[in-house]
Amino acid sequence: MQPPVLEVVGVRKRYGRTIALDGVSLAVGAGEMFGLLGPNGAGKTTLISILCALTDTDAGEVRLFGRPFRRSDREARRLIGIGTQDLSIYPDLSARENLRFFGKLYGLRGGELEKRVDELLSSVGLSDRAGDRAGTFSGGMKRRLNLAAAVVHRPKLLFLDEPTTGVDPQSRNHIFEQVKALNTAGVTVVYTSHYMEEVQKLCRRIAILEGGKVLACDTLPVLLKLLDATVRVAVAGAPPGFADQLAAIPGVKSIKPAADGFQLVVDDAAPVLAKVAMTCAATGTELTAVSTREPTLERVFLHLTGRELRD
Amino acid sequence: MPVLILALKDLRLLLRDPRSAVILLLMPLVLVLVLGLALGEGFGQKPDDRLRISVVNLDRGLAKYPAFPSKPWSEVVMDDLSGTADIRLEVIPDRAEAERLIARNKRATVIVFEPDFSERMDRCSFLTHADPPPLNPLGRDGVRLGDVGVILLADPTQPVAASVIEQVAQVTMLRVVVPWMIGRAFDRVGDEAFMGMLAAQLEKVKPIPPAVLTELDPVVQKLLAALFADPDFGQMLRKEFGAFGAEAIKTQMPQFRKLIQQAFRNEALMARVGTNISFGEVMTPAVRKQVGPRVQDEIQETFSNYNFRAKTWAGLTKSEAREGAEKNRTTYAADAEGTGLLKRGAVRYQILVPSYTVMFAFFLVLTVGWLFVVERKHGTLTRLRAAPLSRGQILLGKLLPCLAVSLFQGFFLLLAGRLVFGMSWGSHPWLLIPVVACTSAAAVGLAMLVASVARTETQVAVYGTLLVLVLGGVSGSLMPRELMPEPMKQASLVTPHAWALDAYSQLLGNPHPELTVVTTACLVLLGFGAVFLALAWWRLDLE
Numbered sequence: 001m002q003p004p005v006l007e008v009v010g011v012r013k014r015y016g017r018t019i020a021l022d023g024v025s026l027a028v029g030a031g032e033m034f035g036l037l038g039p040n041g042a043g044k045t046t047l048i049s050i051l052c053a054l055t056d057t058d059a060g061e062v063r064l065f066g067r068p069f070r071r072s073d074r075e076a077r078r079l080i081g082i083g084t085q086d087l088s089i090y091p092d093l094s095a096r097e098n099l100r101f102f103g104k105l106y107g108l109r110g111g112e113l114e115k116r117v118d119e120l121l122s123s124v125g126l127s128d129r130a131g132d133r134a135g136t137f138s139g140g141m142k143r144r145l146n147l148a149a150a151v152v153h154r155p156k157l158l159f160l161d162e163p164t165t166g167v168d169p170q171s172r173n174h175i176f177e178q179v180k181a182l183n184t185a186g187v188t189v190v191y192t193s194h195y196m197e198e199v200q201k202l203c204r205r206i207a208i209l210e211g212g213k214v215l216a217c218d219t220l221p222v223l224l225k226l227l228d229a230t231v232r233v234a235v236a237g238a239p240p241g242f243a244d245q246l247a248a249i250p251g252v253k254s255i256k257p258a259a260d261g262f263q264l265v266v267d268d269a270a271p272v273l274a275k276v277a278m279t280c281a282a283t284g285t286e287l288t289a290v291s292t293r294e295p296t297l298e299r300v301f302l303h304l305t306g307r308e309l310r311d
Numbered sequence: 312m313p314v315l316i317l318a319l320k321d322l323r324l325l326l327r328d329p330r331s332a333v334i335l336l337l338m339p340l341v342l343v344l345v346l347g348l349a350l351g352e353g354f355g356q357k358p359d360d361r362l363r364i365s366v367v368n369l370d371r372g373l374a375k376y377p378a379f380p381s382k383p384w385s386e387v388v389m390d391d392l393s394g395t396a397d398i399r400l401e402v403i404p405d406r407a408e409a410e411r412l413i414a415r416n417k418r419a420t421v422i423v424f425e426p427d428f429s430e431r432m433d434r435c436s437f438l439t440h441a442d443p444p445p446l447n448p449l450g451r452d453g454v455r456l457g458d459v460g461v462i463l464l465a466d467p468t469q470p471v472a473a474s475v476i477e478q479v480a481q482v483t484m485l486r487v488v489v490p491w492m493i494g495r496a497f498d499r500v501g502d503e504a505f506m507g508m509l510a511a512q513l514e515k516v517k518p519i520p521p522a523v524l525t526e527l528d529p530v531v532q533k534l535l536a537a538l539f540a541d542p543d544f545g546q547m548l549r550k551e552f553g554a555f556g557a558e559a560i561k562t563q564m565p566q567f568r569k570l571i572q573q574a575f576r577n578e579a580l581m582a583r584v585g586t587n588i589s590f591g592e593v594m595t596p597a598v599r600k601q602v603g604p605r606v607q608d609e610i611q612e613t614f615s616n617y618n619f620r621a622k623t624w625a626g627l628t629k630s631e632a633r634e635g636a637e638k639n640r641t642t643y644a645a646d647a648e649g650t651g652l653l654k655r656g657a658v659r660y661q662i663l664v665p666s667y668t669v670m671f672a673f674f675l676v677l678t679v680g681w682l683f684v685v686e687r688k689h690g691t692l693t694r695l696r697a698a699p700l701s702r703g704q705i706l707l708g709k710l711l712p713c714l715a716v717s718l719f720q721g722f723f724l725l726l727a728g729r730l731v732f733g734m735s736w737g738s739h740p741w742l743l744i745p746v747v748a749c750t751s752a753a754a755v756g757l758a759m760l761v762a763s764v765a766r767t768e769t770q771v772a773v774y775g776t777l778l779v780l781v782l783g784g785v786s787g788s789l790m791p792r793e794l795m796p797e798p799m800k801q802a803s804l805v806t807p808h809a810w811a812l813d814a815y816s817q818l819l820g821n822p823h824p825e826l827t828v829v830t831t832a833c834l835v836l837l838g839f840g841a842v843f844l845a846l847a848w849w850r851l852d853l854e
Contacts, residue, residue: 054696055694074701080694087690102698105698105700
């Protein structure tokens, strides 16, 4: 990981009796695409609010670009972009007027502003609708404009809170491409979503948040390693000792009989499966069916939290 | 700079919001139009049970004014009329207008002072001869109005009312003419001309009656005694007759005086002595000069309950002159009822336009409230809070466009009032600017306060409308403040509306506005705005 641009240490936040964040700690490196995964109510938005200076913490510390970050720190806020979960654009202003307004708020002026606005309109595919009021746009177009408004001032750190909520697949792909391009251009992105596939597709490192706590935070392969793969084989005419032969295959961690065969817990399904086929052939056992179950982020989440992501 | 960016953005949004235009601009105009057409001439004026006396004053006055009257006689008469209890005087600018009002049965009688009224009044006198020729206007029924240049235009369909007004006119004219004529006559009593005429009359009394000479004896005796006792006269005697002669005369003087006394008491002798002497010879110019004023004083003393010199009714009768005549005098506005379909220029627009301008200024609470709610609803408030802006900048960015809208609304409605409804901007139109500005300040303050309380569009609509209507009703925006009972009028001063209305009332309804009232109202409105803003600042939660 690159030196962290964002460090969260022991952040706590409570709303009345509800604990929204319970000692959250994480770090995001420069230029990283960081996923924040959690079900609704996990505390993602609260954490993003704190990181964007919208809410105070009850305890803990946030460090931004190596310095403590407080709500009053307006200069640090210039370095941050935020794509909110709910749209935050003016429906009665045109796409161009929205971008101009947010650009001016962050100090862009004149030719530089116009150039940046044109560039963004083009990149989010809204050049031909630049003069139309945002209120007339489809949900996907509004989301794209929302993303453009979040980055008009060229932030170094971008928080995207559920940026694809309610958009069509085409717009979703468009947003993905934009986020990737921003990241490639050096923008550090903190991406929150409850769509596992989005996080899996975009983010190198992922933090799983539940009940206001970070349950796990690492790269995807490491997270997947938290779970084993399962190979299920159905056989007919297996000789005695067949189960022992399967258990002896390298990579098989455990075996237990099933109704029509065996279930093997393995490190990696593919090499074990080849060995199982060879063992069946050698013992004259008929292999009637095979199925495998690889670890996924969803299963990791279920394993860690005990519930589905969309519960 | 960020404040300006925010303000321009909100201004743009407000201009694109048809609701604001309808509520802030169209609705007040429609209400003023509807009420303007529906309400009658007397709208906004307290029912006045005083008798209205209408006059047209064509009097050109006098070329030169003596000590009395110091102004045209028509003014003297009008002062008497407007100073009379239970009478209010209405001055109609021209005779044609008066005739139109009579023809339309709007007035029972109008008193017209003709151009030579003052000149005729000036000639009124008990004298038989004078220069210019005297005028005696008194007759069987009082003052012969026509003789003094007064015409009564009467509506034949209102004979009773016309008769009442004619009697009022008669009484007033008597109160003006009689003391004037008495005063002028009294000035003549004992003056040189009068004493000359008296002396001339006495000249005819010849011979002088013996009794008069007999009664003069004591005076002659006193004169002789004083004369011979005087040392200067003694010297004169000595010079003329020598010391011996003078002493001889002095020695003989008692016998001489006795002889004179006997002669004066001799009636036959006196009758002969006075044959060639007239009574008038006694009234020498010096005597007349001494006697004349004393005659006048003595008459005045004899009738001391009256002041014959005064020339006014109050002076003549030694009663107190009535105060406040000016307040009872109004000028008839020819266009009080307005003209055309819209009744343009009708007096009621002087009340309706400012009333609804003030009331709808405070409808800004809806616009501002919705602006905050929409900002929250669209999530843009979150974006603003995440941007490098302070809370103060965000609030100021909201406040400025609202103030601009409110100012535009105020000036727009007053301009529309003038262009559409023909209302007058009064004698000090430039003073409307601070009143509009201070009203806007108060309205923006209240709007921010409502925005700090209401969280949803429904709350804004309910709180805002309720507040505006209640304050409008309490303050007198919905009904003229003039019609409110005094305690209620005082209580209404807890609302900013009432202060704004008082300021407008001075500027639009009073030909001579009291500037202290306007200044005070402006200061209080600014105070309201400051307090509302302070509360809003404290209460407003942007999260």
